[in-house]
Amino acid sequence: MLISYIIIGLLILADYGLKMLFSSLYQPGQVETILPNILKFGHYQNTGASFGMLEGEQFLFFLITIFALIFFGYLFSKSDFKTKKVYTIATIFLIAGTLGNAIDRVMYGYVIDYIQIPFLPFVGHTYFNLADALLNFGVAFLIIDIVILDEIRKRKEKSIQNETNQD
Numbered sequence: 001m002l003i004s005y006i007i008i009g010l011l012i013l014a015d016y017g018l019k020m021l022f023s024s025l026y027q028p029g030q031v032e033t034i035l036p037n038i039l040k041f042g043h044y045q046n047t048g049a050s051f052g053m054l055e056g057e058q059f060l061f062f063l064i065t066i067f068a069l070i071f072f073g074y075l076f077s078k079s080d081f082k083t084k085k086v087y088t089i090a091t092i093f094l095i096a097g098t099l100g101n102a103i104d105r106v107m108y109g110y111v112i113d114y115i116q117i118p119f120l121p122f123v124g125h126t127y128f129n130l131a132d133a134l135l136n137f138g139v140a141f142l143i144i145d146i147v148i149l150d151e152i153r154k155r156k157e158k159s160i161q162n163e164t165n166q167d
Helices: 002-025 058-077 085-108 130-166
Strands: 031-035 039-046 111-116
Touching: 002 039, 002 085, 002 111, 002 130, 058 085, 085 111, 085 130
Parallel strands: none
Antiparallel strands: 031 039, 039 111
């Protein structure tokens, strides 16, 4: 469990470090095309949620953050890296991503975004950061664990019980 806390801390530090790096390299609103139609870097001050949704709703974000951290903390308390690796990684990503963006909101009143990947469907014209990526991967990993891997664990457990009952 200690390693999970260390990873959360390191991810938050990486997120903060990247935000400070891009804030020092670019002025707010400044964008540089690295690879046309593929990758842009810059400095965008996002007062909305992930991918620019709900712009300017700071109190709502405060409430959502508190509830999300309580919920993710509960999920994290159910994690076990030995038997539920993907689930544990998902909860680590969800907590680190939530805290990474919450730190920005408290410190600046907005979240620092710095990367855009224009070719991505649906979200290609928005900016994001490491914390946003962690949140999105965390959700994806959690869905994979709950929908696919949990079923596999249940089948395996049932198979072991059947073998034990036959002996």
